[in-house]
Amino acid sequence: MGLELYLDLLSQPCRAIYIFAKKNGIPFQLRPVELLKGQHYTDAFAQVNPLRKVPALKDGDFTLAESVAILLYLSRKYKAPDHWYPQDLQARARVDEYLSWQHTALRSCCTRVMWQKLMFPVAMGQPVPPETLAATLAELDRCLQMLEDKFLQDQAFLTGPHISVADLVAITELMHPVSAGCQVFESRPRLAAWRQRVEAAVGKDLFQEAHEVVLKAKDMPPVDATVKEKLKHSVQALLK
Amino acid sequence: MLCKAPLLLPAMGLELYVDLLSQPCRAVYIFAKKNGIPFQLHTVELLKGQHMTQEFSNISVLQKVPVLKDGDFVLTESSAILIYLSSKYKVADHWYPADPQTRARVHEYLGWHSDNIRGTFGVLLWALVVGPLMGARVPDEKVERNEAQMNQALQWLQDKFLGDKAFLTGQQVTLADLMALEELMQPAAVGFDLFKRHPRLAAWRGRVEAFVGAELWQEAHGDILTIQDKAGKKALPVPAPEVKQRLLVRLTKIP
Numbered sequence: 156m157g158l159e160l161y162l163d164l165l166s167q168p169c170r171a172i173y174i175f176a177k178k179n180g181i182p183f184q185l186r187p188v189e190l191l192k193g194q195h196y197t198d199a200f201a202q203v204n205p206l207r208k209v210p211a212l213k214d215g216d217f218t219l220a221e222s223v224a225i226l227l228y229l230s231r232k233y234k235a236p237d238h239w240y241p242q243d244l245q246a247r248a249r250v251d252e253y254l255s256w257q258h259t260a261l262r263s264c265c266t267r268v269m270w271q272k273l274m275f276p277v278a279m280g281q282p283v284p285p286e287t288l289a290a291t292l293a294e295l296d297r298c299l300q301m302l303e304d305k306f307l308q309d310q311a312f313l314t315g316p317h318i319s320v321a322d323l324v325a326i327t328e329l330m331h332p333v334s335a336g337c338q339v340f341e342s343r344p345r346l347a348a349w350r351q352r353v354e355a356a357v358g359k360d361l362f363q364e365a366h367e368v369v370l371k372a373k374d375m376p377p378v379d380a381t382v383k384e385k386l387k388h389s390v391q392a393l394l395k
Numbered sequence: 396m397l398c399k400a401p402l403l404l405p406a407m408g409l410e411l412y413v414d415l416l417s418q419p420c421r422a423v424y425i426f427a428k429k430n431g432i433p434f435q436l437h438t439v440e441l442l443k444g445q446h447m448t449q450e451f452s453n454i455s456v457l458q459k460v461p462v463l464k465d466g467d468f469v470l471t472e473s474s475a476i477l478i479y480l481s482s483k484y485k486v487a488d489h490w491y492p493a494d495p496q497t498r499a500r501v502h503e504y505l506g507w508h509s510d511n512i513r514g515t516f517g518v519l520l521w522a523l524v525v526g527p528l529m530g531a532r533v534p535d536e537k538v539e540r541n542e543a544q545m546n547q548a549l550q551w552l553q554d555k556f557l558g559d560k561a562f563l564t565g566q567q568v569t570l571a572d573l574m575a576l577e578e579l580m581q582p583a584a585v586g587f588d589l590f591k592r593h594p595r596l597a598a599w600r601g602r603v604e605a606f607v608g609a610e611l612w613q614e615a616h617g618d619i620l621t622i623q624d625k626a627g628k629k630a631l632p633v634p635a636p637e638v639k640q641r642l643l644v645r646l647t648k649i650p
Contacts, residue, residue, distance in 0.1 A: 206551070224500075
């Protein structure tokens, strides 16, 4: 069968993997899993990932979940250029550090901003209290500050002078609140400049392609009632 | 005029900033000790707010533990620290296997752990010990929700990750086992009988403990296993007002 990647480009980590695979010329079969159609709840998909989440990878008999695991596995197996995930101990540690931090910080925040600002009202027809959204946006602001102060600083990329998987993971996260209409880069020149560099390194066409779906999220139709019922339980936590 | 010659400090070598009350700190501590990695221990007492000092901020702006300092190189995030130590000190392969698929399983676990275990398993200590220490109460509803989340996560941990294997990602201990078990020890230490209710997890714990060794296990868990007792005897440090303020804010973030 060859490599199969189960992705929904609506999802931030899926975009990071898509960009990485395409940029590095990794041959794969794209298996779309549309979250808003509840396709991640099928029995067929559970065979690939019993956790019912995207992204997921299938390489022969080997199945793998979790975006960081997938990125690092692909990087190694297809011998991606060193800068993506460096061999140098300290350079690599910087990438590991970012990949770990982002889980509970930026990722959590960007997902909630997207859901509270756009997905709940538009896709789920569920209004979100303004004070909840305000608190989440304030948290996004704090995360962005940490991203600039602790990670980017005066460097070209998040973990040093060269682009790494950390930058892919971060940029795809930030495109989430951007798609929900947040001014992420406008008041942050350092981040804006970094974004330009990442887009240039990835290639504008590939970057556009990966973000086509999410940038149109505000125009999406409401989710089907049966899917809404299934999604409701798992997304309630995103209302905090 | 007397001129003092500049003081030349000896190179520090590896330094670890930890508080053994913290789950990821214990994972790093146990790993370093078990692998005979020489390091200078710096205790950063969280209940005394020592992580909030300017001094500690100068080491790590995120004001969290654990932190590794290797000469000028400062590293946060326990999984990054564990991976760095594994490679630098060339520990036994099983900790962080070179085999791509086994290594991928470790990362797969660590990814799931960040979303489902980390954060979730620390709540009970806050509710039962840290909150009361500051005279604050965590609403029952939040504690119940947290217990439900823990139970859900434990089911996944037991069924999807451990299965009928000896350890989480295979037949040998890896970084994943240390990270996971230390999180589970947190609520277990304050009476959450998760091991009694999940015999396969209890057996796995036994295997990890046996591998680490009773003495090192005792050493690493002394603080967390006695915290409730100390709280009862009013023997815990009471946080200073400015520390209390910030800890109270953290308490409100419990979902």
